[in-house]
Amino acid sequence: MNRQLPPTAPSPAWSQSRTAIVTGGGSGIGLAIARRLAAEGAAVAVLDRDAAAAKAAADGITAAGGHALGLTADVAERASIDDAVAQVRERLGRPTILVTSAGLDGFDRFLTIAPSTWDRILAVNLTGTFHCCQAVVPDMVEQKWGRIVTISSSSAQTGNPLMTHYSAAKAGVVGFTKALALELGPEGITVNTIPPGFVDTPMLRRSETRGFLGKGVGQHESTTPVRRVGLPEDIAAACAYLVREEAGYITGQVIAVNGGRTT
Template sequence: MKTAVVTGGASGIGLAIARRLRADGIDVATLDLKTPDGGLAFSADVTNRSQVDAALAAIRQRLGPVTILVNAAGLDGFKRFSNITFEDWQRVIDVNLNGVFHTIQAVLPDMVAAGWGRIVNISSSSTHSGTPYMTHYVAAKSAVNGLTKALALEYGPSGITVNVVPPGFIDTPMLRNAAAQGHLGDIEQNIARTPVRRIGKPEDIAAACAFLVSEEAGYITGQILGVNGGRNT
């Protein structure tokens, strides 16, 4: 049985991914600052390398080598660019980009040793269209797209695929909170601008990730698989 680690697995997209992979027969451990909902869970800050390494050591002891990683931990932020402090910038970059760096580096030795691995990074549809008042977030998620493509080329010969899923308008606590603060406009208007005429579900992202970590997806790497209801085509 394969072992997967899902960051940000306590809620929203990360939780849906963890549940889907478990349902598919994969041993799953989650990393999150919050207390996750069931399963094998570890409290860890992905921006803290020592916490990530300690959590991965404990996971290996319980479940064995980690050959699947889904990076779903994220932090948004809404400010006019001129009002973003360097501390704001650093925090958003730290969670959304540096956290991906830490977790991938921590699991790569297991994947290289196994000659098999699957990495899926969650970015954002804002990297395609741009989103005002989220410059630091868009910059971080765009960097994740680039990191994914470079890693795919570097580690393909080792049997490791690396892909990225940028979600569109997905019904998560993060989105609902942003909408309540007036940052995303009217939800119904956003749905009306989506070709499939509905808001996305976390399970839609989980389904894409479940495919990308499967054996059948072994010839797919370095790709950006948008799950957005056709909104960014």
């Protein structure tokens, strides 16, 4: 059977305009992803709980020649997500790319984790991913094309002391991604997850300041096979490939970006 293959040297831009939603896009990994997708031709909606950060991110993308919209949204609140997605449809068009980068970490000894803390960590990291996907997938089904990239964590693969709640939530994201990929594949929608390793973000630096990284970031650089800490742009590069047209045969996969720390 003859099948048409994608071009061997595809353009980084899509053949038609795409609208992307990036949650947690106001800083760190989410911001790098939003900037990268905009640079590759997508109209990007930057969603973040921090209204000022969402606006600053969108303004920066626009100043660089891209097309972006900053919106305030809490992924743990379904009404907030539904409202934001409605605004995206009205102002940018139907979204067919979704990157769920919003996240919340926590460092607590297991026996001291309050049920409310457990619920909040899962609400943001796992239930928030569910909310975002369920709000956007109908647009992808209608277009018979979609790309979803969830941002999980290497903690889901290895576990981390003092992070049973966070590791559990991110492991849930991995399982969710795999199941959703199987269900949505026939609709022309791919679903993959990137579990970042040791990446230099504001969240990481806060952990360092609180004394949760031993002797600090430098210590972990020396134990990373590529001998450097990851950058948000490293995650953005992998994400940019997964949402392209030619990545349509990749789904349900865990694409680890961690400098070799977890193989």
